[in-house]
Structure formats: C-alpha cells, structure tokens
Amino acid sequence: MPSANALTTIQKLYIAYYGRAADAAGQNYWATEMDNAGGSLNGIIDAFATAPEAQALYGSGTTVNERITVLYQNILGRAPEADGLAYWAGEVAAGRLSLGNAALSILNGVPPNSTDAALVNNRLAVANTFTAQVNDQNYGGDAAAAIARTFLKQVTGDAATLTEANNQLPAYLNTMGVATRQPDKFAPLIANGLLTNTAIVRTDLTDDNLDAILGAGNAQKAPWTLLVTGGFDQSAKILISDGTAAGTDVKANSGFYGYTKWMVNSDKTGAYFFSFNSEVDMVGYSDGTLVGTQSIAINQPLYASFSTLVNDQLILAGSAQGGNSGKAYVINGMEKKSTSTDMDFAIPPFGGAHDVSHQAVWFGAHSSPYGYELARFDYSNPSQMSSTLVKDIYPGASGGLQSINEAVVLPNGKLIFSADDGTNGQEAWVSNGTEAGTFMLKNYYQGNTGDVGGFRPYGNKVAFVAIAYNWGANGDIPQAGTELAFTDGTSAGTTLLDINPGSASSYPSILGEANGRLYFTAEISNPSSGATQKGIYSTNGTTFTKLATINNEASLLGWDATKAFFKVSDAQHGAELWAADFGKNTFGLVKDLLPGSGAGFGDTTNANSVQLAGGKLIFKAYTSATKQGLFVSDGTTAGTVNVGTANATTDSGTNRDFKVVGDTLVFNNAEGVFAVNLGAAIPKAVQLSTVGITTFYNSYTDPAPLQTDADQAFFLTSNGDLFASKGTTVPTAPLVSQVQQFKVVAENALFIQTANTATNTQSLWYSDGTAAGTRFIEDLPNSDYGLSSISFDLKNAVAIKTVGVVA
Numbered sequence: 155m156p157s158a159n160a161l162t163t164i165q166k167l168y169i170a171y172y173g174r175a176a177d178a179a180g181q182n183y184w185a186t187e188m189d190n191a192g193g194s195l196n197g198i199i200d201a202f203a204t205a206p207e208a209q210a211l212y213g214s215g216t217t218v219n220e221r222i223t224v225l226y227q228n229i230l231g232r233a234p235e236a237d238g239l240a241y242w243a244g245e246v247a248a249g250r251l252s253l254g255n256a257a258l259s260i261l262n263g264v265p266p267n268s269t270d271a272a273l274v275n276n277r278l279a280v281a282n283t284f285t286a287q288v289n290d291q292n293y294g295g296d297a298a299a300a301i302a303r304t305f306l307k308q309v310t311g312d313a314a315t316l317t318e319a320n321n322q323l324p325a326y327l328n329t330m331g332v333a334t335r336q337p338d339k340f341a342p343l344i345a346n347g348l349l350t351n352t353a354i355v356r357t358d359l360t361d362d363n364l365d366a367i368l369g370a371g372n373a374q375k376a377p378w379t380l381l382v383t384g385g386f387d388q389s390a391k392i393l394i395s396d397g398t399a400a401g402t403d404v405k406a407n408s409g410f411y412g413y414t415k416w417m418v419n420s421d422k423t424g425a426y427f428f429s430f431n432s433e434v435d436m437v438g439y440s441d442g443t444l445v446g447t448q449s450i451a452i453n454q455p456l457y458a459s460f461s462t463l464v465n466d467q468l469i470l471a472g473s474a475q476g477g478n479s480g481k482a483y484v485i486n487g488m489e490k491k492s493t494s495t496d497m498d499f500a501i502p503p504f505g506g507a508h509d510v511s512h513q514a515v516w517f518g519a520h521s522s523p524y525g526y527e528l529a530r531f532d533y534s535n536p537s538q539m540s541s542t543l544v545k546d547i548y549p550g551a552s553g554g555l556q557s558i559n560e561a562v563v564l565p566n567g568k569l570i571f572s573a574d575d576g577t578n579g580q581e582a583w584v585s586n587g588t589e590a591g592t593f594m595l596k597n598y599y600q601g602n603t604g605d606v607g608g609f610r611p612y613g614n615k616v617a618f619v620a621i622a623y624n625w626g627a628n629g630d631i632p633q634a635g636t637e638l639a640f641t642d643g644t645s646a647g648t649t650l651l652d653i654n655p656g657s658a659s660s661y662p663s664i665l666g667e668a669n670g671r672l673y674f675t676a677e678i679s680n681p682s683s684g685a686t687q688k689g690i691y692s693t694n695g696t697t698f699t700k701l702a703t704i705n706n707e708a709s710l711l712g713w714d715a716t717k718a719f720f721k722v723s724d725a726q727h728g729a730e731l732w733a734a735d736f737g738k739n740t741f742g743l744v745k746d747l748l749p750g751s752g753a754g755f756g757d758t759t760n761a762n763s764v765q766l767a768g769g770k771l772i773f774k775a776y777t778s779a780t781k782q783g784l785f786v787s788d789g790t791t792a793g794t795v796n797v798g799t800a801n802a803t804t805d806s807g808t809n810r811d812f813k814v815v816g817d818t819l820v821f822n823n824a825e826g827v828f829a830v831n832l833g834a835a836i837p838k839a840v841q842l843s844t845v846g847i848t849t850f851y852n853s854y855t856d857p858a859p860l861q862t863d864a865d866q867a868f869f870l871t872s873n874g875d876l877f878a879s880k881g882t883t884v885p886t887a888p889l890v891s892q893v894q895q896f897k898v899v900a901e902n903a904l905f906i907q908t909a910n911t912a913t914n915t916q917s918l919w920y921s922d923g924t925a926a927g928t929r930f931i932e933d934l935p936n937s938d939y940g941l942s943s944i945s946f947d948l949k950n951a952v953a954i955k956t957v958g959v960v961a
Contacts, residue, residue: 156185163188163195163258165281170257171202172211173228174302175281177293199254207299218243225257227873230270231310232826232844272311280309280319287323292331297340301330301355310844322355329355332364339364374929375401375959376920378903379442381425382951383414392427393946394444395905396956397920399932405440405447416952419466419487423955426468426487433475434458437468439487442954452483452492459503460515460531469533471515471541473500484536497541499529505559512567514587518558519543525553528571530587544585545592548576556580560609562616568643570595570616572606579604582618584643595641595648598622606639610664612672615642615695619662622650635659638674640695651698653691654678665720666761668713669736670694673701673720675708690722690741692734701734701741711759711773712766717789719744719764719771721755728753731775733789744787745794747775756782767814768832774800784812784821786830786837797830797839799823811847813862820867820879822847822860827869829879842879845871857949861898866923868898876906878923889921889928899953907934907948 164184168176176184184198191197202208211224222242226234234242242260245251251259264270284305292298305326309319333340376397384391395402415430427438435455440447455475462469471482480497499519506517512534519529524546531541547554554573561571568591573583578594579602585592598604598620608619618641622634634652636659641648653660653676660676667673671692678700679686690701690708707723716736722743723729728751731744747754754775764773770788777783777796787794801811801823812821819830819837826846828839848859848870859870866878868889875888876896889906894916896906906919906928921928934946 156182156189160185160188165278165285166261167198167202167254167258169277169281169306170225170229170261171254172207172299172303174299174306175284177288177290178285179290181285195254195258199252202254203252210296218246221253222246222256225253225260229257229261229274230264231273233872269311273309276311276313276316277306277309280316281306283320284323288327289331292327292334294334295337297333297337298330301326301333325355325357328357329359332359332361335361336364374398375956376903377956377959378900378953379956380899380905380951380953381416381427381440381442382946382948383427384946392440392447393934394440394442394447395918395931396442397931402918402932403444405444414947414950415461416950417461417463417468418952418954419463424487425952425954426485428458428470430458434470437470437485437492439490442957448490450485450487450490450492453494454481456481456483460501462533464513464533464536467536469536471501471531471533480541482533482539495539497531497539499541499543501531501541507558507561507563507569509563509567514567516558516561516563516569518555523551525551526555527553528555528573528585528592544587545589547573547583547592552576557607560607562609562611564616564643565614566643570609570641570643572609577602580606582606582620582639582641582648584641595645598639598650600624608664610666612640612667612695613670615640617664617672619664620650623657633657636661638662638693651693651695653698665708666710668710668718668734669715673710673718675704690720702732709760711761711764712771714766714769716769719766719787719789721759723753727751729755731755731787731794735789744789745791747785748777752776752779765812765814767819768817770832772812772814772819786819786832795837797837798828799825813860813867815862815867816865818867818880820860820869822869827871843871843877845873845875848872855949857895857897861896863898863901863923868896868904868923870896889925890919895948897948897951899951903953905948905951907946
C-alpha cells in the first residue's frame with residue numbers, strides 16, 4: 155500500500171500536469187514507484203512528460219512560456235503574472251527544472267490562506283473524491299480524460315463550486331463510461347472544449363440513447379434566425395441559421411461588395427441588406443429561409459448615403475452612378491420590387507440633420523449656379539420623394555450655408571442653422587423647408603462680419619453663441635460682445651443673455667442641458683481691476699447663476715432626475731468630479747480623486763467614456779501618475795468608491811471594459827473579470843473570472859468581447875472561454891470554449907463562432923444564455939462554396955424571428 159504522502163503528491167502531479175484527477179490504478183502505481191524510489195520523482199516526471207496525453211496537451215511546437223501558462227491554468231485557474239512566468243520559464247529553459255518539477259513547485263509554493271490556496275485545496279479535495287469513486291474501466295481514452303478535465307476546471311476557490319462539483323460527479327462518471335466506449339462520437343464536443351453545455355453530461359446517458367441525445371441539440375430550432383454575410387471581399391455569401399444543422403446554409407447573392415448593412419423590419423420577421431461602403435446595384439431581403447432570401451435589382455447603381463425604413467419599406471438615397479445628381483429608391487422586400495425617383499441634389503455621405511419625426515433630411519448641396527446652399531430631402535410620402543434647394547441664401551454662386559453639422563431641428567420641424575446672405579455676415583437662420591419660411595432670425599452684428607455658432611438643443615428652443623454689436627443702426631441690438639443667445643424659431647423669440655455686462659464678451663461655451671437648465675462656462679470682468687474670471691453657470695434662458703470659479707475645463711458627463719455630474723477643473727484640485735444636486739440646490743466638488751493639484755480625470759474623459767446607471771456614475775479616473783481606478787459615485791464623497799483597477803483608456807468614447815446589466819456592473823482589468831452590485835450602499839467588487847477579457851479585438855471589425863442582454867453579461871476571456879453571468883459571486887462554467895467571436899442577437903439568444911481544432915475549421919453554436927441551452931450547430935461552410943474559408947461579419951449580423959417558432 156503506497157504512503158499517503160505519495161498518493162497526495164501523485165494526485166497533485168495529475169492535476170498540475172494533466173489538469174484532471176488520477177485514475178485509481180494510475181495513482182497507486184506511480185505512488186508505489188515514488189515510495190520505492192525513496193520519494194524521488196525524477197523517473198516519474200520523465201514518464202509523465204513523454205506520455206501520449208502530455209504530447210497531445212503540450213505538443214512539440216509549444217514554447218516554454220505557453221507550457222507554463224497551461225500549468226498555471228491547470229493549477230491556479232488563471233494566467234501567470236509576468237514575473238512568475240518569466241521566473242519559471244527561465245528555470246525550465248536553463249535546465250534547472252523540468253516542466254514536471256516546475257508544476258509541483260508552482261503548486262506547492264502557493265501561499266497559505268490565499269485565494270490560490272483555496273482553489274488548490276478545493277481541486278485536490280474533489281479530485282480525491284473523483285479518484286475514489288471512478289471505475290477505472292470507465293476512465294480510458296482521450297474523450298474520458300477531456301471530460302475529467304472539464305469537471306475539474308469548474309472548481310474554483312469558492313466553496314460553492316466544490317459543493318456543486320460533488321453534486322455533478324455521478325453524471326460526469328456515467329458520461330465518462332459512455333465516452334470510453336464510444337470516443338469518436340465525443341470528438342466534435344471535445345474539439346470545441348464543451349461537454350457540460352450540450353446536456354450530454356447526465357446520469358441517464360447510455361450507449362443506446364447517445365445518438366438521440368447528441369442529435370437533439372442541433373435539430374432544435376432557435377427562436378431567432380441568424381443572418382450574416384462574409385467579410386469585406388465575401389459579402390455575396392450570406393449565412394442563414396435557425397439554430398439547426400438542417401436550417402444552416404449559405405446563400406450566394408451576386409452584386410454585393412464590401413461590408414453589408416442589415417435593416418430589420420418592425421415586427422422582426424424580415425431584414426433588408428445592401429453594401430454600405432461601396433456602390434449599390436443590388437438590394438436583398440430575407441425572411442430567414444434560404445428560398446426567401448433574394449436579391450432585388452435596382453435600375454441604376456447608387457452610392458447610398460442615407461437609409462431608413464418606412465412602413466417596412468426600405469428607403470435608399472444618395473448619388474446616382476456617373477454624376478452628382480440625386481436618386482432615391484423605395485424597395486418592398488415582401489413584393490421583391492423597387493421604384494426610383496430622380497432628384498436634383500444628392501445627400502452627401504457625411505453631414506446633415508435627420509428629422510425623424512417629420513421624415514426629412516436637411517443637408518448642404520453644391521451647384522454651379524447657387525454655390526453651397528441649404529437643401530432638404532422629404533421622404534414622408536415614399537411615392538413622391540424629393541430633394542430640393544430650399545433657398546438661395548447668398549444670391550449667386552457664392553453659397554450662403556455655413557455649417558450644416560451644427561444645425562439643430564426644433565420639435566416643430568424647423569431647422570436652426572448659420573448662414574451668410576452676403577450682407578449681414580454669419581447669423582442665425584430658421585427654415586420650415588420653404589423659401590418664404592427661410593429667413594435670418596436677427597442681425598446681431600451690424601454689418602457683414604457677424605459670427606454665430608455652437609448650436610445646442612435646449613427644451614423647445616436652441617441655444618447658441620453670437621457676437622452682438624450694434625453700430626447704432628437699429629438700436630435693438632446691445633453692444634454685448636460674444637454672449638449666449640436663445641431662439642424658438644421666431645425673430646421675436648430670439649433673445650440675448652448678456653453674461654458679462656456691457657460691450658465686454660463672456661465667451662460662453664455650452665456644456666448641455668440638465669433638469670431644465672442649461673449649463674455653460676463664461677468669463678466675467680471684475681469692474682474694479684478689469685481682470686476676468688472664468689466660471690461655470692446655469693440658466694433658464696432668462697436669468698443665470700454662477701455655480702463655481704474654474705480654470706479652463708468643464709464638461710457635463712451625465713444627469714438624471716436628481717443630479718448632474720460634471721468634470722470641472724479649478725486651481726486647487728485639477729480636473730475632478732463635481733455634481734449638481736437638484737433637490738438640495740447645491741453644486742460642488744464630489745471628491746478629489748487624485749488628491750492635490752493633479753487631475754483625476756484625463757483628457758479623454760467625456761460623456762461617451764462614462765455611464766450613468768441606477769443614479770450612479772461609473773467612470774475611470776487617475777489614482778496616481780500612471781494608474782487608473784474604476785469608480786462608482788452616487789454624487790456624495792462617501793458614496794464615491796474605487797471598485798477596482800481600471801485598464802488604461804487611450805481613446806475617448808470607449809467603455810468596452812465595463813457594462814451595466816440591471817443593478818450589476820461588470821468590468822475587466824489585468825486581474826480578471828469582476829462584478830459590482832450597484833444597489834449596495836458601498837459598492838464592492840467580486841471576482842467572476844481570474845482570466846481577463848480578450849484583448850484580441852478590433853472595434854471596427856469584431857463584435858465586442860463584453861456584451862449584455864437585459865439580465866446577463868456575456869464576456870469572452872483571453873483563453874477563449876465564453877461566460878454568462880448575472881453578476882453573482884459564484885462564476886459559472888464557460889458556456890463554450892475556443893471561442894473566436896460571439897453576438898448577442900436578442901434577449902436570451904446569442905450565436906457563437908468557435909475554432910474547431912479537430913476539423914481545422916470554424917464551428918457555429920447557439921445559446922440561450924444558459925449552460926444547458928448552449929449547443930453545437932455545425933461546422934461553418936468553406937470550400938464547398940468556392941471559398942477556402944469564409945470570415946463571417948458577425949459584428950454587423952442581425953437576427954429575425956424564426957419561421958414557425960414563437961420568440
């Protein structure tokens with residue numbers, strides 16, 4: 155009988171080297187060998203390293219670093235820290251340690267009472283239970299070993315995972331027996347790293363019902379059908395999948411080039427598709443079936459710059475091929491027909507103001523007789539669409555329209571914009587779409603040197619900045635300098651707010667509206683010294699209130715019914731978090747995130763890089779010269795909490811490192827993935843995964859690696875595991891492994907692309923967001939369709955309701 159120490163050491167070696175529990179015969183054999191060798195492992199470790207299982211796991215092509223990383227995953231369930239990886243890889247590379255010795259050294263070197271120690275102890279405990287209960291005749295071959303690895307992998311340092319593993323052990327042991335006898339039928343599941351989530355691990359699985367259970371998964375239609383095209387040069391290939399192998403196929407559609415844009419109809423039973431970054435000479439429509447996915451020809455190719463749906467008909471507008479003239483199409487997908495309208499002006503690809511309520515697009519149009527002037531595309535009646543020149547504001551060829559990009563549409567459909575008529579300079583204008591209804595609101599700067607800009611919506615009005623200077627002509631315009639103005643679209647309702655009294659300018663900068671008040675920064679002169687002082691203000695459009703003295707920087711980050719959050723820089727604190735409390739009528743510093751004069755907020759912090767959820771602001775801020783933290787704030791000092799280290803943000807407007815689902819914040823950093831209960835009085839992070847979200851992600855071409863539906867967050871880790879979490883403290887087993895990309899297409903519905911190492915292709919999966927509801931569909935098509943491979947554009951994919959299935 156081998157010693158207890160030898161049995162434990164061999165069990166640890168199985169866990170560390172193979173990622174699974176030992177079989178009883180193997181454990182006893184090697185433990186006896188160890189005792190006979192006086193406790194030496196030299197020969198044993200060599201045998202482990204040269205065994206076929208080791209060669210399959212590690213291979214001859216892997217580097218030392220890759221092998222050490224696998225050991226860390228087996229032993230500690232996480233990637234190695236940089237220093238640890240460098241040390242152990244160096245020891246192995248130098249020949250001072252074998253890989254097996256390194257494995258045991260890593261395992262035995264875990265600090266007591268640490269998170270790593272809890273995981274090691276839990277895995278050792280469940281491995282011993284496994285070895286004691288397994289029938290060695292049911293534990294043979296690669297399939298059974300893979301199931302054993304899957305079983306052990308779900309155990310973490312949390313005691314609840316140990317309990318759950320012990321509860322699941324009978325199902326795993328039974329399934330291993332079937333896999334030992336029929337390994338070939340498990341190969342596709344093993345190649346994708348998924349066994350638990352096909353509902354195959356069960357106590358009632360037998361040799362006789364295996365085929366029926368395996369086939370049931372990819373024969374069940376999903377409530378949603380996936381529609382996705384190939385990549386840039388393969389967009390003529392459309393993959394359609396209703397979640398079954400029989401209902402997954404590729405439709406070839408000629409005439410499509412570049413990336414494809416999809417537009418789903420109102421009841422989600424059909425979708426239009428067309429090329430959105432190149433010439434369009436074909437439009438498609440799909441009802442989610444192969445026969446119902448067809449191309450619809452248009453009579454003249456179009457560079458489409460505008461698209462929308464009206465009564466489930468597709469409107470496409472842009473410039474016709476071979477010229478600058480405009481053209482618009484109405485495509486009826488159900489009837490498979492299109493009609494066209496020739497127009498005087500083409501909507502440009504960039505710039506313009508879309509009035510959804512009145513079904514119109516305002517834009518700037520160039521023409522030789524008129525120059526750059528205001529035009530309007532009206533699609534309110536699809537059978538009588540038109541794009542017309544609204545008015546020749548600056549008579550002749552000079553062009554009067556100044557900037558369409560700043561224009562604002564009022565709720566009544568009128569457009570507020572800047573224009574120069576050649577006499578009065580650049581002033582604020584209004585248009586209702588007719589020549590008579592297009593006029594200058596007020597000539598704030600007498601003469602032809604007027605200047606207005608910064609148009610922003612404010613309730614039923616528009617706020618803007620204007621230079622007001624009257625040369626004594628009409629007497630109704632004060633000598634007010636550069637000040638804040640408001641308009642309701644009428645001349646009488648266009649007013650000026652003189653912030654810095656007299657002819658001196660306040661140089662206002664509009665931050666935005668919150669709770670019915672407009673916030674802005676401005677400069678006011680000291681009557682005695684003449685020095686100017688910059689401050690942040692709020693106004694109701696008639697009177698204004700100074701809130702604080704600032705340096706140069708202020709921006710509105712977000713607001714709700716009770717408070718507004720700001721980024722404000724003053725002389726004492728730098729750029730930090732400030733808030734306006736509407737109930738208390740207060741405004742001030744919330745917390746000095748980076749104490750002293752340093753700026754807690756970096757240059758990239760703006761309304762796009764933060765998120766307001768449940769009355770709390772979620773944002774990144776500097777906690778030192780080089781490190782950032784992820785903060786949650788309720789607008790009070792005590793309620794502003796650093797919940798974890800934040801990944802560095804280099805581009806403004808990205809918050810892909812964190813998402814909010816319900817009352818839970820899920821975020822990622824170098825230490826893994828975490829969840830925070832936003833409803834707690836003092837939010838605190840709990841770890842969901844010790845492996846972080848993948849960094850192999852291109853925001854332009856790939857679906858985000860962190861996505862949500864109404865009640866779950868889905869994240870793809872750097873080792874290819876896809877997790878679903880409701881933010882609970884107990885992380886679930888991965889839905890599927892070896893994932894390349896995934897897309898949440900509806901509530902409780904996502905399609906997943908994995909790498910199938912067995913067939914050297916990609917595979918398609920469907921999941922309802924649960925482990926039991928995640929299933930393999932089939933390998934993705936390749937050379938059968940005239941392509942060596944198809945790189946599917948899952949980022950722009952859509953889903954529609956599956957025919958005959960209730961979604």
